Amino acid sequence: MDKVNLVDKLSLFDDYWNPRIVGELNNSYIKLVKVKGEFVWHHHDLDDEFFLIIKGHLLIKFRERDIWLNEGEFLIIPKGVEHLPVAEEEVHMLVFEPKSVLNTGNVKCEKTVEKLQHI
Template identity: 60%
Template sequence: MAEIRKVNLMEKLALFSNHWHPRIVGELNGQHVKLVKFQGEFVWHKHDDEDELFLVVQGRFRMDLPERELWLEEGEFLIVPRGVMHRPVAEQEVHVLLFEPSSTLNTGNERNEKTVEMPEWI
């Protein structure tokens, strides 16, 4: 039987400081629960086969979409459907929980210096 454990998001977020580098904190049904810190602009990208959920734990950020932008505040989330171009932007550091299939590459269809091939577990 798998171990059942609780996860404290604030404790996990205190374990790292770099931006745009997601860490895995849980897994269920082929999905990863990840924590990430954003600051600045990310790259425009899309995920052809995966939807992504972004939940703001602390701070706020803007999600740029092709036709509009959405601001997310603490306690709010949005789901970016597969195939939709998007770009997170954070004027100040924001802490975000991601829920996405384990196959999801953080930069989607783009590869650059912010691409994380194998997120680490914390």
């Protein structure tokens, strides 16, 4: 058992859309990720996603509406719901999702990270 300092962990990387594992809970990963720009429209067939904004403001686009997330706010995206994360400026967030979840869900593209790094 060791405590985790999110600020320290976030200082270890600078790239975007490449989640890092900072912990494990049951059959899920706790990930940190920095994002900037537009991601890709996608959904996750079997799993919900949890996004907590640590720094910045993130827009999550859905086909029927948009939701802005600010520092200290989180959103749970239910399985099967298509979404598109967009960050006008750099955003730091904590993501909690099952170990089997691929960051791009049902889409494989240049932003897909198949092998996650532990930090």
